[in-house]
Amino acid sequence: MSSIVEVAIPVPLNKTFDYLCDDEVLVGARVKVPFVRKKVIGIVLAIKDKSDFDKLKSVEEVLDKTPILDKPTLDFLFWSANYYHHPIGEVISAALPKSLRLGKEANIKKVIGLPNKTQEPDFKPTDEQNIAIAQILKSTHQYHAFLLHGVTGSGKTEVYLHITQAMLNQKKQVLVLVPEIGLTPQMITHFESRLKTRVVAIHSQLNETQKLDAYLMAKNGEAGVVLGTRSAIFAPMPNLGLIIIDEEHDNSFKQQSNFRYSAKDLSFIRAKQANIPLVLGTATPSLELLKNVMDQKIARITLTKRAGSATLPKVSLIDMRSNTDGALSKMLVEKTKQYLSAGKQVMLFINRRGYAPVYYCTQCGWKAQCDHCDSTMVYHRHINRLKCHHCGDEKMPEHTCPNCSEQSLEVLGYGTERLEETLSSHFVDTPIIRIDRDTTRRKKAFAQHLEQINAGEPCIIIGTQMLAKGHDFSNLAMVGILDIDAGFLSLNFRATEYLAQLLIQVSGRAGRHKEKGEVVIQTRYPDHPIFNFVLSSRYTQFASQLLKQRLSAMMPPFSHQALLCANAKNKQNAEDFLREAAVLLKSIQMDSVEIWGPVANTIEKKSDYYYFNLYLQSNNRATLHQMLSTFNQHISTLKLKNKVRWYLDIDPVE
Numbered sequence: 001m002s003s004i005v006e007v008a009i010p011v012p013l014n015k016t017f018d019y020l021c022d023d024e025v026l027v028g029a030r031v032k033v034p035f036v037r038k039k040v041i042g043i044v045l046a047i048k049d050k051s052d053f054d055k056l057k058s059v060e061e062v063l064d065k066t067p068i069l070d071k072p073t074l075d076f077l078f079w080s081a082n083y084y085h086h087p088i089g090e091v092i093s094a095a096l097p098k099s100l101r102l103g104k105e106a107n108i109k110k111v112i113g114l115p116n117k118t119q120e121p122d123f124k125p126t127d128e129q130n131i132a133i134a135q136i137l138k139s140t141h142q143y144h145a146f147l148l149h150g151v152t153g154s155g156k157t158e159v160y161l162h163i164t165q166a167m168l169n170q171k172k173q174v175l176v177l178v179p180e181i182g183l184t185p186q187m188i189t190h191f192e193s194r195l196k197t198r199v200v201a202i203h204s205q206l207n208e209t210q211k212l213d214a215y216l217m218a219k220n221g222e223a224g225v226v227l228g229t230r231s232a233i234f235a236p237m238p239n240l241g242l243i244i245i246d247e248e249h250d251n252s253f254k255q256q257s258n259f260r261y262s263a264k265d266l267s268f269i270r271a272k273q274a275n276i277p278l279v280l281g282t283a284t285p286s287l288e289l290l291k292n293v294m295d296q297k298i299a300r301i302t303l304t305k306r307a308g309s310a311t312l313p314k315v316s317l318i319d320m321r322s323n324t325d326g327a328l329s330k331m332l333v334e335k336t337k338q339y340l341s342a343g344k345q346v347m348l349f350i351n352r353r354g355y356a357p358v359y360y361c362t363q364c365g366w367k368a369q370c371d372h373c374d375s376t377m378v379y380h381r382h383i384n385r386l387k388c389h390h391c392g393d394e395k396m397p398e399h400t401c402p403n404c405s406e407q408s409l410e411v412l413g414y415g416t417e418r419l420e421e422t423l424s425s426h427f428v429d430t431p432i433i434r435i436d437r438d439t440t441r442r443k444k445a446f447a448q449h450l451e452q453i454n455a456g457e458p459c460i461i462i463g464t465q466m467l468a469k470g471h472d473f474s475n476l477a478m479v480g481i482l483d484i485d486a487g488f489l490s491l492n493f494r495a496t497e498y499l500a501q502l503l504i505q506v507s508g509r510a511g512r513h514k515e516k517g518e519v520v521i522q523t524r525y526p527d528h529p530i531f532n533f534v535l536s537s538r539y540t541q542f543a544s545q546l547l548k549q550r551l552s553a554m555m556p557p558f559s560h561q562a563l564l565c566a567n568a569k570n571k572q573n574a575e576d577f578l579r580e581a582a583v584l585l586k587s588i589q590m591d592s593v594e595i596w597g598p599v600a601n602t603i604e605k606k607s608d609y610y611y612f613n614l615y616l617q618s619n620n621r622a623t624l625h626q627m628l629s630t631f632n633q634h635i636s637t638l639k640l641k642n643k644v645r646w647y648l649d650i651d652p653v654e
Contacts, residue, residue: 004051005059007042009035010093010101014632017042018051021059028067028074032060032103041103043069043092063103068096068219072273073236079269084650085628086259094259095234097211108216109209115192115199123308125162129155132301133162139277140167140241145268147248147289148281150303151312151537152508153472156281157187158307160244161194163279168197168224172241176227177263179250181205182446182466187246188227197224202232205443230255230263233270240274243267248280248289249501251653260649283508284501284539287547288557294547313479313510313517315535319526326422327414332480332520333426339518340430340458344477347461348419349506352483353436354378355418356411359386359397366403374605379411380438381418391607414483416462423460431459435467465502471509479510481521488525491602492654493555496530500542503534556651560621562628563649564614565601570643571610577640578614584634585616590627593618609645 002020009017019033029044034057041063069077069092081091093101100106125133136146136159150156164174178187181203191199200214200223217223219236226235230253245253245267253264264280271278280289280298292298306312318329327350336346359368359379368377370388377386377395385394400407411418416436423432433449440446446466453461456475461467487499503521510517521531533542551558564581568574578598585595594617601611618624628648635641 002058004048004056005031005044006046006048007031007033007059008045008089008092009033009040009042010089011035011040012087012090014087016045016088018048018053018056019059020056021062023059023062025059025062026064026067028069028071029062029064030068030100030103031062033057034060041101042089045074045088064106068100068106070236070238072238073234076266076270076273077234079273080261080266083269083625084259084261085625085632085648086261091259094231094261097208097215099208099212100215104212106212106216108213118192118194118196121158121194125158126155126303126305126307128303128305129159129162129307132159132303133166135299135301136163136277136279137166140170141275143272143275143277145271145278145292145298146280147285147293147298147300148279148303149285149300149540150281150283151306152283152505153306153312154283154303155307156246156303157190159303160246160279160281161190163242164191164225164244165195167241168195170241171239173218173221173223173237173239174225174242174244175232175235175237175240176225176244176246177232177253177267178227178229178246179252180466181229182440182450183246183471184227184229185447186450186471191225191227195225198222199225199227202226202228202235204229204231230261233261233263233266240270241276243271243276243278245278245280246282247505248282249284249286251498254653256654260647260652262651262653265651284504285543287497287543287550290540290543290547291557308514311516312537313507313519315507315519315521317526317531317535318520318522320522320524321526323522327419327482328422328426329522332522335478335518335520336427336460336480339478340427340460342477343458343475345453345456345459345461345473345475346478346480347463347467347473347476347509348423348480348482349463349467350414350416350419350482351464351502352378352413352415353417353438353464354387354389354415355381355421356413356415358412359409360412361401361404361406361408362410363406363408364401364404366401368397372605372608374603378415381421390603416464419462419482423462427460431457433459433461435461435463437464437466440466467506467509473509476509476517477515478518478520479506481506481519484521485524488528493550493553494653497543497546500530500534500539503530504537504539507534554619559617559619560624561652562616562624563652564616564646565611565649566598566614566644566646567606567609567611568644569608569610573640573643574610574612577638577644577646578612580638580640581631581646582614584638585614585627585631588627588630590618590623592620592623593627 002022005021006016027044033042077091081088167174200217202214218226254262293300323329339346356379368386373390375390380387386397387394420434435449507519510519566574566577597614598612
């Protein structure tokens with residue numbers, strides 16, 4: 001006799017679908033079902049006695065004898081779908097490797113040999129590290145969240161390794177999340193060389209076979225440690241005993257397309273549901289986490305000293321207001337020469353790739369703009385192209401100004417490529433290693449660059465934000481920070497928080513071993529109060545000031561936000577859809593929810609689509625979510641809903 005199964009299908013609809021099933025099937029298994037005019041893979045959510053629908057189609061094939069998703073994982077995915085107001089079918093799809101989404105067999109394709117022999121370190125944990133380890137391990141069988149707040153180079157990774165080994169000794173699994181793929185190889189090396197277990201990675205640069213193998217080894221308990229970027233938060237781990245979030249302040253934990261979840265925020269829920277400890281490490285805690293410490297929801301553990309004999313670097317400012325030498329001041333060039341001649345490495349940080357951000361006419365002021373976006377084209381000299389960093393469009397640069405026909409076109413500003421060229425003229429015999437998205441596109445390119453740096457030979461490293469966090473270069477003595485003043489002019493209310501974090505994280509790459517390092521910051525705003533705190537390593541005091549400002553303005557973390565974004569090729573449709581949405585939201589009548597907009601996005605036009613936003617804010621999270629749930633139920637009443645693309649972003653960071 002047929003049973004009725006409720007199936008989640010990866011479609012943008014807030015509902016599930018019922019089918020008849022003649023074969024035996026378990027909740028959490030994959031099934032192939034007909035949907036509209038095609039066959040799709042869905043997940044069985046429930047087995048029911050009756051359905052609200054009269055005519056039911058039949059399941060074509062049951063793909064799994066044992067569930068691909070167990071109950072704890074399904075519970076976690078349901079919570080995520082509810083909180084982010086996102087269709088459960090798409091949430092489950094985002095949590096599965098592509099091979100499983102396509103209906104392929106859930107078998108490990110290749111057996112990966114266990115890591116090399118482990119080795120004990122030639123140093124003992126510091127007193128601060130021992131206190132941190134002991135405090136965390138007191139809570140191994142219950143939910144407890146810890147902020148491990150350690151200055152850069154204080155040995156947070158060493159704490160992670162000790163508490164992970166303690167969990168492995170109890171036959172538990174550990175999930176470790178890092179913000180960037182670039183940090184994954186370094187962290188895997190640390191864990192594999194020290195821990196007696198299989199360590200698997202989950203991130204976007206693996207091929208589909210590797211992703212499936214890692215997922216299944218996590219699921220069957222073979223992997224003691226799962227180490228990955230944000231998507232690894234969904235890895236099925238039946239014996240999960242601990243979650244570690246490294247560099248918790250980093251925005252990369254927030255997914256910015258499709259299902260817009262925050263892996264960091266979800267880590268709290270996963271730890272609570274599994275009743276296990278959660279450790280969030282950083283040198284620059286986010287304001288949200290510091291407020292949680294104030295509210296005694298999180299315990300703060302501090303590491304105030306660098307590990308070993310290393311000390312925090314000396315920090316100095318160079319006033320660029322009277323500088324006429326382009327991107328590099330004479331003082332920075334001189335300091336670079338001194339360190340290189342002493343056999344040391346120097347890193348110069350500039351958070352802009354390409355040759356120059358502006359290609360313009362000196363006569364009439366014309367600028368090369370993208371035809372598809374509201375943004376200037378960035379000049380890339382090595383390929384002699386103008387590129388848009390928003391939509392990817394490319395074109396050849398003009399030789400005469402299209403506006404005034406004069407041959408007076410020049411570049412303005414600096415990117416990593418132009419900085420590399422300038423440095424090459426100053427340091428003819430010095431290797432210059434540029435690390436940005438252009439030089440790391442090839443597979444393994446990033447790892448090869450890191451290998452060259454870790455060899456320790458004198459060199460100049462030019463890097464964007466990719467190098468700002470987590471990396472430990474033993475011979476790096478000086479860090480120069482260029483062109484960060486744009487952070488003072490941003491419209492984002494979080495800009496100063498991000499800038500302080502960036503300055504401290506980049507500074508933290510210098511002098512991490514025996515000799516004291518130096519950090520040199522070039523700025524046209526040397527009197528800005530942010531520098532007083534950065535120069536004296538007082539991030540917590542600066543964050544406290546920012547928290548007071550946020551409280552007086554009732555901005556996050558003292559309130560909760562959601563963003564409704566609509567985009568369309570017809571500008572009026574996008575704006576009018578949000579006007580309709582605002583009327584619907586206001587009719588729900590939640591007094592504590594403020595609604596602002598619609599307003600154009602900071603970059604209004606991207607890839608020929610016009611973007612408009614509607615902002616919702618409330619100091620009561622439950623009320624805000626209640627309003628959004630009601631809104632989702634009535635979205636079909638909006639006339640323009642099929643003429644726009646729209647999405648909801650809960651707790652937006654941009």
